[in-house]
Amino acid sequence: MSNGQYNLKVILLSAGKSERFKAIKLIAKVKHQSHSIPLIKYVLQQITASLTVLKINKHNLYIATGCYHEQISAVIGQQGTVIYCSNAHLGLGHTIGQSISHVISNDNMTDRASHIMITLADQIALTTDDYIRLIEQSLSSPEKLICAKADIDIMPPAIFPRHYFTQLMNLTGDNGAKVFLHRNKDNLQEIIMSNAAIDIDIKQDLINWHKKN
Secondary structure, eight states, X not given: OEETTEEEEEEEEEOOOOTTTTSOGGGSEEEETXXXXXXXXXXXXXXXXXXXXXXXXXXXXXXXXXXXXXXXXXXXXXXXXXXXXXXXXXXXXXXXXXXXXHHHHTOOTTSOOXXXXXXXXXXXXXXXXXXXXXXXXXXXXXXXXXXXXXXXXXXXEEEEEGGGHHHHHTOOTTOOHHHHHHHTGGGEEEEEOGXXXXXXXXXXXXXXXXXXX
């Protein structure tokens, strides 16, 4: 999103091993209107709709993949730029660091990222409006970290100003965005977002989602 000095890039983390799901979780089918689509496409629809509303170029959307790179790439089509994170097997921190590094390496004078939003591909309940609220809050307070909060917990989606990028690139192991947010709570604004707490870990989670929706 370009608005003066504000230019948002979005990274959808899609590099997990799906060990608890016991299948490739992100290509599992989700009922949508009169048909079914892969989970990652369902989540991408909500994100891309929010980007359209806020006039953010779809080229600002990146999908970070790992061990299921080929399978995920095959189903998402042209909905964003795929980043293959070769170190994803080492933990979420490595995935974040490698994907942030990729986004920055694509910077140029006319398209330099001022902020990056990190969100998770299994957060099935997040709506277009949820993403819009998060981004609009970042626009209002561009120097702040912005994240979702459900009950008493903070979590992705989260938006990071550029001065945090180097720290994010140095994340390792399983130290993900949530750990980073807790470390920097003095500059954090939280958006109440109950939908952020709902994700898909096991097959029963997807069954339960279909029963309620």
